[in-house]
Amino acid sequence: MADSALHTPLYAEHLAAGGKIVDFAGWALPIHYGSQLKEHETVRSDAGMFDVSHMTVVDLTGADAKAYLQKLIANDVDKLGFVGKALYAGMLNPQGGVIDDLIVYLTDWGYRVVVNAATRAKDLAWMQAQTAGFAVELNVRDDLSMLAIQGPNARAKVAAARPQLAELIQSLKVFQGVPVGDWFVARTGYTGEDGLEIMLPDADAPAFWRELLAAGVAPTGLGARDTLRLEAGMNLYGHDMDETISPLAAGMGWTIAWEPASRDFIGRAALEAERAAGPAMKQVGLVLESRGVLREGMTVTVDGATGVITSGTFSPTLKLSIAIARVPAATGDVATVDLRGVATPVRVVKLPFVRNGKQVYA
Amino acid sequence: MSQVPAELKYNDSHEWVRLEADGTVTVGITAHAQEALGDVVFVETPEVGRELSAGSxxxxxxxxxAASDIYSPIDGAVLATNPALEGEPELxxxxPYGEGWMFRLQPANPAQINDMLDAAAYSDLIGA
Structure with missing residues (x-):
């Protein structure tokens, strides 16, 4: 690994927990702490914690913050009905490609936006460039760490570790966050399980990690994070979509707020043209019921037309291989995948595969 | 650090072989290889009776x-494969050097084993 890799404030904790460190978007982070499969299963059945401090947090203030976001992203922050409410959205280019996907929270100072680590530089440059003409300030919060605690017992274990947060954690609604002093506690995640994402000052992060460890929350690496989100049918930027892919072809149609028609968000004209013509591709789930593992980049064939697997893995919950794929819009219930040279039949299903520990596709 | 048993022979694609008392040869992948791969979820072994050549x-x-090919370290016919791997690939x-073995060969030319890496040379290769 490059010596220049960035360390989160929890780096020493990862080493202490036996983390196998890899480079992820320039950050030295644990891929697993012994077994990715065990960590995955712990999140589905109990509670695991992920260091996601590498993600970029940006606070927005200023009189025009709302108008700015209504132009910047394809979902509409006008839907955020109360302080703390969160919204998932795509930030598009004028061609309708996805620059990044993000979460935005309504806060009492304005908004908090969380974007990916791998796209940080281009996101910040793009976001800054779009401020022209708006009274809005972007404040990058590199002073914050972020921990995701996920699983059916996650909220109870965090409450046990931090009794002063128990009442708040009990009252939080799904997809809602609340500031608590310098901390921000949100009931969000990337696993398909209940749980929390907590942003806190860097200086507080190691002690909080150790409290969670003592409360029985298992350290969980980036490997399990990927298999969990894939089972949950959630996109990973740079794999399931990028600047050349429309949100309509990446399962993000539900994140586009078409109404009001007067809201002129970046990429709108391109998406309207695509919608009028009928999108050529769509996102589906694939299930391989025979042996083998579907992998990113494998070709999917449907009636002579082709698509591609954008994320594939072995599903630890379902004990077979699953994938997210971009396929011709006319694709039905079956497709063929080129599995290491062998044309192999797969089932086509609606995402997600797993929610709250259980299979949900038919 | 990964284990590299002294009594085995190795190749640079991270398979090990053990010459058994009956003259047959057992093949598997090294501790270093399984560690790099992470949790193993499927193993596809060769058909019994198949003639393998070294490097195939x-x-x-x-x-x-990831998916990773297993290569035959020597020439030989497949005598048996590990039936336990079907249900317990995590072995x-x-x-990796015991219950996680993959297949057993009747070597066509046992002298080929002498040309493989010994434990010291394999340790150097993986930086152990």
Missing amino acids: SAGVVESVK VNSD
Whole structure:
């Protein structure tokens, strides 16, 4: 690994927990702490914690913050009905490609936006460039760490570790966050399980990690994070979509707020043209019921037309291989995948595969 | 650090072989290889009776992370494959030199084993 890799404030904790460190978007982070499969299963059945401090947090203030976001992203922050409410959205280019996907929270100072680590530089440059003409300030919060605690017992274990947060954690609604002093506690995640994402000052992060460890929350690496989100049918930027892919072809149609028609968000004209013509591709789930593992980049064939697997893995919950794929819009219930040279039949299903520990596709 | 048992021979694609008392040869992947692959979820072993040549693909190990070919280290006919791997592929992780073995060969030319890496040379290769 490059010596220049960035360390989160929890780096020493990862080493202490036996983390196998890899480079992820320039950050030295644990891929697993012994077994990715065990960590995955712990999140589905109990509670695991992920260091996601590498993600970029940006606070927005200023009189025009709302108008700015209504132009910047394809979902509409006008839907955020109360302080703390969160919204998932795509930030598009004028061609309708996805620059990044993000979460935005309504806060009492304005908004908090969380974007990916791998796209940080281009996101910040793009976001800054779009401020022209708006009274809005972007404040990058590199002073914050972020921990995701996920699983059916996650909220109870965090409450046990931090009794002063128990009442708040009990009252939080799904997809809602609340500031608590310098901390921000949100009931969000990337696993398909209940749980929390907590942003806190860097200086507080190691002690909080150790409290969670003592409360029985298992350290969980980036490997399990990927298999969990894939089972949950959630996109990973740079794999399931990028600047050349429309949100309509990446399962993000539900994140586009078409109404009001007067809201002129970046990429709108391109998406309207695509919608009028009928999108050529769509996102589906694939299930391989025979042996083998579907992998990113494998070709999917449907009636002579082709698509591609954008994320594939072995599903630890379902004990077979699953994938997210971009396929011709006319694709039905079956497709063929080129599995290491062998044309192999797969089932086509609606995402997600797993929610709250259980299979949900038919 | 990964274990590299002194009594085995190795090749640079991370298979090990053990010459058994009856003259047959057992093949598996090294502790270093399974560690790099991560949790193993499927193992595809060669058909019994198949004639393998040294360096030819003999099967596939699929982990959560990646698919990796297994190569036959020597020429020989496949006598048996490890039936336990069908239901418990994780044996490759937990016991790569024991219960995680992959297949057994009747070597065509046992002298080929002498040309493989010994434990010291393999340790150097993986930086152990």
